[in-house]
Amino acid sequence: MSGTRSVPSEPPLDLYGKDRSDRTTRVLDFIAESRLRWTTFVNRKEPPARVDDRRLPLVVVERRVEAHDTDVISLLLTAADGRKLPQWRPGAHLDLELPSGRVRQYSLCGDPADRNAYRVAVRRIPDGGGGSLEVHDALKIGTPVTVRGPRNAFPFVLPGYGSSAARVHFVAGGIGITPILPMVRMAHRLGVDWTMVYAGRSRDTIPFLGEVESFGDRVTIRTDDEHGLPDARALLPGVGTDTSVYCCGPVVMTQVIADAVRDMPGVELYSERFSPPPVVDGTAFRVELARTGETIEIPADKSVLEEVLKVRPDSPYSCRQGFCRTCRVRVVSGAIDHRDTVLTAAERDAGDMLMCVSRCDGDRLVLDL
Template sequence: MVREFEADLTVVAAVEAATDVVALTLAAEDGAALPPWTPGAHIDLVLGEDLVRQYSLCGNPADTRQYRVGVLRAPDSRGGSKAVHAELREGATVRVRGPRNHFPMVASPRYLFIAGGIGITPMLPMIAEAEASGADWRLVYGGRSRASMAFVDELAAYGDKVTLLPQDEAGFPDLDGLLGEAAPDTLVYTCGPTGLLDAVEDRCAASWPAGSLHLERFSAKAPASDEEDSAFELVLQRSGLTLQVPADQSIYEVCKAAGVSVVGSCLEGVCGTCETEVIDGDVDHRDSILNDEEKESNEFMMICVSRCRGDQLTLDL
């Protein structure tokens, strides 16, 4: 297995991108090149021993010397955004892992981008790529207020391709008007609060072709079933171990307790850090990352939330 990039990077700029949003530019102290990335990718910021958070890269993929992320100061923060805003000032260092991409941009002649709040961050490099490729595109970007909407100055360069909808001025986006009828040869990309994503998902499911919608969630989607979990046998092929996964524990927890080297972060099925190859077994996919086709293929799973539908599961661990 290829070892993922992990290093301490320096904050070379910390700029207020909007009310309660800071844009951090990170670089190696010696100016060395950083691993390449593509639009939709994110990195982990290791903010403490048990405090790891994921943030979308929102800079220029062609700039191999710097990473940029935008971080919202969330009132209900579990500690991540609070630590970023309090501690990561210019000159500070932070451990970075990644990048990894579970929200890749698929080539298309047309795109409809729908962003809510800090969900604009992964859209910035996507929009730049769409513009550079000559694709037809449109962005609808909503936020609580104009002052709270990050990177609007950068977006102004795209003119009327961008529609800004501050809620206190214009209300919510007209999703029925935007998505009520499928547009030909168009992919929909969306990121933002759960309510927005659920609404976009519902409308696309009703009238758009399968595969049209691509979304990224910041928090886990509600479970599709309330059935009680059951125990199953877990075979770790590389480790030569056979473990029992109780109904009240995750695969990740059982592996950690057995001393198996596994990496996790969000533990909610939204970041992809714990993605693991499946050797055999029927997976009950519960993550908010893999699309329907990827889940059907049964090649990979997120061991922090997904389980086994049968009695035994074999993983490449």
């Protein structure tokens, strides 16, 4: 994501996407991240031949507080001239270009059948690099914005249409409800057999609670202050053979579900997270910035993007997971270890690289920076 800032990223900082200073939670999150790499590839596809980078000028026409603690707001975005917006499917997201120049990704959480407006929701992250704060503080009604997309890295596959499952179970944690909500709406509208567990710290912190509760007894609301931290049994009630599970939330929750699904034959798992994956099987190398001659040491457990941001904090980035292309850079010399899911063969042959995930297949890369 782009912008001028000194903090390189803004992931959710605790179990449900809000800053806390619980050291135990941070340690558990780190351990879970290191064990989660296999789920990144559960439903991995070949890199697509084309990515939708169209830029759409929109305007903020509505702001709403979606959680009683006021830390989550939703924005309704429409075209200034009233034209219909491009279609999207559940699981899709937008790249939102903020007035400062930062770019942030937010899941579309409205109704895919509504071609007149896009809805996104943003949780305030006090120490997250400024993007969420700018959304909360600067994007007032009437503010013009530009978006890219929609794009979909977390598609919903209906039973009988690409999925062998007979029923669907959704799990959402905190702000992770945003991509799940349109999936639930579609499943309900089409008569799919579905259930959901929606977890959070307390009812005051859960966004879209009224919308979720409107689906009745198919949904279980579970909060830590009433029930304690959920385990796999609480998150996956009734899940068995011929069930597909869609999960979006914090790493700890996703890991609990992933561990449980390993021992459930016939269960499909689809998941999304809002934080970068850990560097696995990395080795240290050097990066040289061709335009200045500066040399940056890249440790074995750090990404190129993370280290480049320390000296070039305005370098553009967004997803930090290798699918949005925002941090693409041209490599002048050196062999690239490509770990993205989006660059085409022609782009890779031309020397393009995504700094958030890809590395050096050797000891030195020269970047056109």
